[in-house]
Amino acid sequence: MEAWLFVSPSAIGFLIFFLGPLCAVVYFSMTEWNLLTQQAAFVGLANFKNALLENPDFWHVVRNSVIFALGLVPLNMALALTLALALSRPFFGVVFFRTVFFAPVVTSAIAWAIVWKFLLQGEGGFINQMLAIVGISGPNWLREPNWAMAAVIVTRVIKMVGLNMILYIAALQAIPRDYEAAARLEGASRWQIFRMIIWPLLAPTTLIIMVITTIGSFKVFDHIYQMTGGGPENGTLVLAFYIYQQGFKFFNIGYASALAMIMFVIVMMLTIVQVMLRRKGAE
Amino acid sequence: MTQRQIRILYRTCWTIALLIVAIPFMFPFVWMVSAGFKSTTEIFGAPTLIPRVWRWQNFIEVFTYQPFARQYFNSLYIAILVTVLTLIISSLAGYALARMRFAGAGLLMLFLISALMVPEEVTIIPNFFLIRSMGLVDTHWPLILLPVFGPQGVMATFLMRQYFLALPKELEDAGKMDGLSRFGVWWRIALPMSRPAIAAVAIITFLSSWNLFLEPLIFLSSLEMFTLPLALSNFNDSYGLPLWNLQLAATTLAVVPILIVYLIAQRQIIESFALSGVKG
Amino acid sequence: MTNVFLKGIEKRFGSVEVIRGVDLQIDDGEFVVFVGPSGCGKSTLLRLISGLEHISAGDIYIGDRLVNEVQPAQRGVAMVFQSYALYPHLTVRDNMGFGLKVRKVPPAERQRRIGEAAATLKLDALLDRYPRELSGGQRQRVAIGRAIVGHPDVFLFDEPLSNLDAELRVHMRSEIAALHKRLATTMIYVTHDQIEAMTLADKIVVLRDGRVEQVGSPRTLYENPANIFVAQFIGSPKMNVLPADAAPLLAALPATPPSAESVGVRPEHLTVVSPGEGVLRGEVTLCEYTGAVTLLHVALDGGHDCLVIYDEREMPGVGSVIGLRAEGQNLHFFNQHGQAILASAHST
Numbered sequence: 001m002e003a004w005l006f007v008s009p010s011a012i013g014f015l016i017f018f019l020g021p022l023c024a025v026v027y028f029s030m031t032e033w034n035l036l037t038q039q040a041a042f043v044g045l046a047n048f049k050n051a052l053l054e055n056p057d058f059w060h061v062v063r064n065s066v067i068f069a070l071g072l073v074p075l076n077m078a079l080a081l082t083l084a085l086a087l088s089r090p091f092f093g094v095v096f097f098r099t100v101f102f103a104p105v106v107t108s109a110i111a112w113a114i115v116w117k118f119l120l121q122g123e124g125g126f127i128n129q130m131l132a133i134v135g136i137s138g139p140n141w142l143r144e145p146n147w148a149m150a151a152v153i154v155t156r157v158i159k160m161v162g163l164n165m166i167l168y169i170a171a172l173q174a175i176p177r178d179y180e181a182a183a184r185l186e187g188a189s190r191w192q193i194f195r196m197i198i199w200p201l202l203a204p205t206t207l208i209i210m211v212i213t214t215i216g217s218f219k220v221f222d223h224i225y226q227m228t229g230g231g232p233e234n235g236t237l238v239l240a241f242y243i244y245q246q247g248f249k250f251f252n253i254g255y256a257s258a259l260a261m262i263m264f265v266i267v268m269m270l271t272i273v274q275v276m277l278r279r280k281g282a283e
Numbered sequence: 284m285t286q287r288q289i290r291i292l293y294r295t296c297w298t299i300a301l302l303i304v305a306i307p308f309m310f311p312f313v314w315m316v317s318a319g320f321k322s323t324t325e326i327f328g329a330p331t332l333i334p335r336v337w338r339w340q341n342f343i344e345v346f347t348y349q350p351f352a353r354q355y356f357n358s359l360y361i362a363i364l365v366t367v368l369t370l371i372i373s374s375l376a377g378y379a380l381a382r383m384r385f386a387g388a389g390l391l392m393l394f395l396i397s398a399l400m401v402p403e404e405v406t407i408i409p410n411f412f413l414i415r416s417m418g419l420v421d422t423h424w425p426l427i428l429l430p431v432f433g434p435q436g437v438m439a440t441f442l443m444r445q446y447f448l449a450l451p452k453e454l455e456d457a458g459k460m461d462g463l464s465r466f467g468v469w470w471r472i473a474l475p476m477s478r479p480a481i482a483a484v485a486i487i488t489f490l491s492s493w494n495l496f497l498e499p500l501i502f503l504s505s506l507e508m509f510t511l512p513l514a515l516s517n518f519n520d521s522y523g524l525p526l527w528n529l530q531l532a533a534t535t536l537a538v539v540p541i542l543i544v545y546l547i548a549q550r551q552i553i554e555s556f557a558l559s560g561v562k563g
Numbered sequence: 564m565t566n567v568f569l570k571g572i573e574k575r576f577g578s579v580e581v582i583r584g585v586d587l588q589i590d591d592g593e594f595v596v597f598v599g600p601s602g603c604g605k606s607t608l609l610r611l612i613s614g615l616e617h618i619s620a621g622d623i624y625i626g627d628r629l630v631n632e633v634q635p636a637q638r639g640v641a642m643v644f645q646s647y648a649l650y651p652h653l654t655v656r657d658n659m660g661f662g663l664k665v666r667k668v669p670p671a672e673r674q675r676r677i678g679e680a681a682a683t684l685k686l687d688a689l690l691d692r693y694p695r696e697l698s699g700g701q702r703q704r705v706a707i708g709r710a711i712v713g714h715p716d717v718f719l720f721d722e723p724l725s726n727l728d729a730e731l732r733v734h735m736r737s738e739i740a741a742l743h744k745r746l747a748t749t750m751i752y753v754t755h756d757q758i759e760a761m762t763l764a765d766k767i768v769v770l771r772d773g774r775v776e777q778v779g780s781p782r783t784l785y786e787n788p789a790n791i792f793v794a795q796f797i798g799s800p801k802m803n804v805l806p807a808d809a810a811p812l813l814a815a816l817p818a819t820p821p822s823a824e825s826v827g828v829r830p831e832h833l834t835v836v837s838p839g840e841g842v843l844r845g846e847v848t849l850c851e852y853t854g855a856v857t858l859l860h861v862a863l864d865g866g867h868d869c870l871v872i873y874d875e876r877e878m879p880g881v882g883s884v885i886g887l888r889a890e891g892q893n894l895h896f897f898n899q900h901g902q903a904i905l906a907s908a909h910s911t
Contacts, residue, residue: 002465003388006379009372010440011391013432017410018398024409086301093298099549100305103312106545106552108494110512111534115311118318118527124327126314158307163556170557219402222496226516240404247408248501260405271400456615457648457709461662462636475652 025264028257035251047258058259060234061242064149068238069217071153076213077206079161084168085194098169102162109159113226116155117142145235148228152236156223160216164209171205172198204278211274215267239263312542319532326527341532348529349514350507355536358511361426362492368431369439369488370481377443378469382455398437403429403497411501425502426495426510435491439484442559446480447473483555493541511537565626565639565716565749566591567612572621574607574773581607583773585621589751589766594743597753598760599770599796605753606721608770612751613719614638626716636666641710642719645726647702649694649709656690659709666713680708683745700731707742720752724759736762757797761785769793791901794827800858802827803869807896812843814891820904827895830858830870833887835879842886845869847879861885 004011029047031040051058087098104112119126122140131138141151175198183193221240224230230237230245237245243263247256284292318326319341320334345351379385380392414425430436450473458472474481499513509517515537518530545552567589574582581604589595597605610616612623614635623630630638641662649658656677663673681687684704694702703723710718720739724732740763743750754760760767761781769776769784769792777789781797788794788802795801807823810816813833819826838844845861848868857878859871871887879885896904 001385003379003383003385006383006465006469007376007385007391010376010432010436013372013428014394014398014437017413017429017432018401018406019394021406021409021413022401024412025406028408083301083304086297091294093301095549097301097305098553099546100308102549102553102556103542103545104308105556106490106541107312107538108496108512108515110494110496110515111315111538112311114515114525114530114534115315117525118531119311119314121327126330129330162308166553166557215400215402219404221404222512225496225500240402243404243407244497244501248411253408257408260408264401264405267400267402267405451646451648453644453646453648454650456610456613457642457644457650458661459615459635460613460640460642462634462665467665472650476650478652 025257025260028253029261031254031257033253033257034255040254043254047255048262050255051258051262057234057237057242061237061239064234064236065218065238067149068153068220068236069214071150072156072217073210073213075153076157076161076164077209079157080164080209081168081202081206083161083165084172085198087165088169088172098166101165104159105162107159109222110226112155112159113223116151117227120151142228143232145233148232148235152224152227155227156217156220159223160213164213167205167209168202171202175201207274207277211270215270218263218266239266312538315531315538316535318528319535321528323526323528338528341528342536345518345529345533345536348526349509349517351514351533351536353507354509354511354514357423357508358493358537361423361510362489365427365430365492366485366489368427369436370484372431373436373439373484374443374474374477374481375469377440377445378447378473380440381444381447382473383465395437395440399434399441401434403433406433407497407501414502420502421504421508422502423508426492426498429498430488430492430495435488438559439488442484443477443480446477450476479554479558482551483558486552486555487559490541566624567717567749567751568622568624568627569608569612570622570624572608572611572623573619574604574611574616575619581773582611582619585770585773585775587768587775587778589749592747592749594750594752594763594765595768596760596764596766597751597768597770598755598757599776601755603770604773605755605770607773609642609719609721609751609753612638612717613640613642615642636662639716640719641713641715641717642721643706643710643723645722647694647706647723647726649702649705651694654691654693655686655697655705655708658694658705659712662709662713676712676714677708680711683711683742684708699727700735703727703731703735704738707739711746716749718748718750720750722753722755724754725756732759739763757799761797767797769796787903788827788895789903791825791827791897794895794897794903798829800830800870800872802829802895803833803867804897805863805867805869806865809843809863809865809867810894810896812841813887813889814894816891816894820896822898823896823904824899825897825901827897828889828893831872832889832893833869833871834889835859835871835873835875836886836888838884838886842888844884844886846884847881850878850881852878859885861887 028040030042030044032043032046033040083097083101087094087101120141122128122138122143125138125141127141128138139147142148179197179201180193183197188196218238219240220238221244224236224238224241225244228236230241239259240263243256243259246252246259313332317332317334320337320339321341322336322338325331325335380388410425410429414420417424419425454472454476455468458468463471494512495510496512499510503509503513506514506517515530515534518526518533520526567587569585569587572582572585573580585608597608599605607616611618612625614630614633618631625638625640650661653661659677659680660673663676668676677690678687681690684707686701686704686708689697689701689705694705697705706723723739724735727735736759739752743763752759752763764781766778767781767784768778771792777784777793779787784793784797788797791804795804804825804827807819807826810819810823810826813826813828836842843863845863847859848862849860851858851860855874857873859873859879861869861871863869869887898904
């Protein structure tokens with residue numbers, strides 16, 4: 001009983017602001033509810049049918065989200081691991097570099113996006129001015145769908161890579177130095193040591209980072225909102241932004257709730273895959 | 284070349300490579316501050332790192348264009364409130380989950396774990412109607428309640444629980460022998476010994492509240508209620524185009540204090556994120 | 564007068580029975596040691612007395628007061644933990660004063676008692692240090708000091724010396740003995756180390772699988788163990804237990820008790836003789852020289868192994884055959900259930 005005094009603030013808030021809404025969104029997703037209907041009318045799975053079979057926007061959004069994830073996750077992880085390998089041992093300047101690479105993580109995504117949007121202006125933007133010096137005429141980054149997607153991915157990677165770098169550094173530092181020493185005595189090269197000792201030992205960390213980063217890539221909202229607003233030509237319209245747009249701009253509550261459910265399922269599946277892989281790794 | 288020279292060369296090459304990689308991480312901050320002082324014309328003229336004319340008015344106009352001081356204060360007090368509430372609630376629940384046996388503990392854990400994984404975008408629509416039915420739209424309540432009880436709060440609970448689990452149990456027994464109640468053990472022994480976890484929760488919670496965007500965007504409509512990220516994205520002219528120099532000046536004002544704190548406490552802050560990531 | 568009385572104590576964790584009915588009388592001022600192999604329930608029993616664990620059945624009286632439902636802090640007991648359990652965020656002074664503060668003892672009185680305890684334990688110079696700045700022995704003293712300042716009626720020690728190195732352990736053992744002499748308070752002490760038990764105790768309680776095997780003074784336990792378990796647990800190296808028909812070969816006895824199944828004899832009570840007829844014979848398989856004595860491992864003809872403490876200068880070589888003898892009074896007979904057959908039945 002005493003224990004419930006400790007957990008009740010948390011448990012009650014959790015019921016009201018999480019479990020309740022989670023149930024509600026399941027119901028909402030099966031209603032027709034928009035500016036015209038003004039209130040919810042039960043329509044079964046019509047919203048899901050609409051999203052999956054009828055509305056071409058949905059698959060466009062899914063395609064964008066997948067491209068975003070496929071671009072962001074490998075780039076983020078490769079850069080994070082490279083930086084971590086370079087910065088896991090003390091040397092002169094290591095604190096400086098760690099501080100620099102992590103700084104964007106503590107910065108607001110909106111602020112980060114504002115500055116990059118500014119740097120990536122088509123005319124008079126700093127990036128293009130620099131390119132002009134070496135004789136390249138840069139594109140209007142945020143006004144062309146493919147370039148906009150690339151720009152959003154890269155700036156997001158720079159913003160968030162520090163976090164994964166820190167996780168990799170922590171994992172690297174937890175590997176006993178004796179392994180490396182033993183391998184070196186047996187004549188292994190640096191690459192062999194990495195490939196045959198470090199990389200396998202990092203596998204659990206890599207798995208966790210991969211899933212966290214993938215889930216994070218499906219959740220990205222503020223960055224896109226500020227940099228491109230989903231444009232140009234819906235070229236950066238990703239799932240989280242689409243939910244916001246449908247729910248709060250167009251007031252398609254039923255449809256937006258169905259989208260939220262789809263996002264929920266995607267994230268759940270990713271998590272289950274992670275748990276299964278982790279179990280398999282543990283065996 | 285000797286071994287030593289090879290090593291120095293190798294080191295130097297690495298350092299130069301890292302410096303090049305570091306440019307896109309550092310340069311936006313530098314350029315942000317620099318552009319914050321420029322006039323509109325200079326901003327899109329030939330690039331200069333040091334403004335030709337230091338336009339200090341930008342920083343005054345920031346405050347006249349929007350109630351920026353008020354918005355700054357909103358962000359600050361909300362972040363502090365969210366941090367304090369999260370610390371209290373998560374450490375209480377975390378302690379119970381770590382140390383007490385009670386009916387429903389397993390179920391509660393299961394629910395909390397699931398909450399950890401569900402993005403807030405999933406529940407934001409029902410939450411909007413919930414908040415609206417409470418008459419709390421365009422107040423700061425949703426920006427306080429949703430993070431405290433949302434995924435962020437759950438993560439804090441787990442972090443605290445994990446830390447409490449690792450505390451030696453005999454210390455708490457000693458506390459009981461000294462006459463402390465459960466509550467006393469939590470307050471006078473478990474909490475003082477959990478400073479690293481408390482610091483981590485405080486830092487991460489504060490930053491995530493400070494940077495919160497989706498909730499303010501959805502719930503706030505009047506300028507005086509805005510928080511910083513929302514205010515920053517709102518520096519547009521009547522055609523919806525950014526007022527670049529004001530926006531960048533405001534962004535500078537919002538970002539630089541956090542960066543200064545970060546530079547002072549970088550070790551602690553980075554460790555906090557590492558701690559939460561490892562546990563999460 | 565603070566005696567402790569346990570009546571029919573039982574403790575279950577879920578379906579696991581840890582304590583299965585313990586009755587025990589502890590007198591005022593007595594130093595009682597609970598000893599037994601790991602998992603025997605000795606620490607649990609101590610925690611039941613302290614109130615940190617709740618009994619499943621039975622009654623606990625401390626100083627004639629029934630304390631089944633009394634909170635730990637109100638039982639008038641103080642505990643010294645195995646890990647010392649010093650609060651890392653408090654200085655030595657605050658650690659010792661913490662319980663007094665919680666009990667709202669006025670500051671002046673608090674300081675007086677801390678000073679007193681610090682003087683007793685030679686901690687004066689360390690009062691403003693933090694636990695991490697202390698050595699193992701110093702931490703141990705602070706843990707004891709924390710127990711002393713509350714003027715408890717009963718001290719509880721939970722394997723307090725197990726984290727110290729051998730030398731310090733011997734030293735702290737004598738300090739605890741001296742402390743008991745000075746305070747003359749009832750003390751209950753848990754250990755798995757039978758040497759600690761033997762040296763400290765007025766009364767030893769041997770536990771196995773949640774039951775009391777025997778209660779008695781160290782001498783009683785050594786000389787008249789109630790069963791094979793106690794016989795082998797007390798004393799080092801442990802007692803040899805041989806089939807009863809080895810007894811007539813070891814000593815000239817009027818008669819082996821008819822119900823005897825086995826006979827026990829301690830290694831230090833065996834003497835080496837020449838392997839003639841009518842003596843117990845065996846082959847030496849290993850000699851462990853320790854300086855003062857040599858420990859002989861002997862493989863007996865009947866297939867049993869036997870340990871012998873040998874204190875002569877010239878050692879029998881490995882492989883040589885020797886004979887073994889013992890005094891009749893040093894033989895312990897056990898029946899088929901491992902229970903001792905009373906000494907009066909066979910001693911002359």
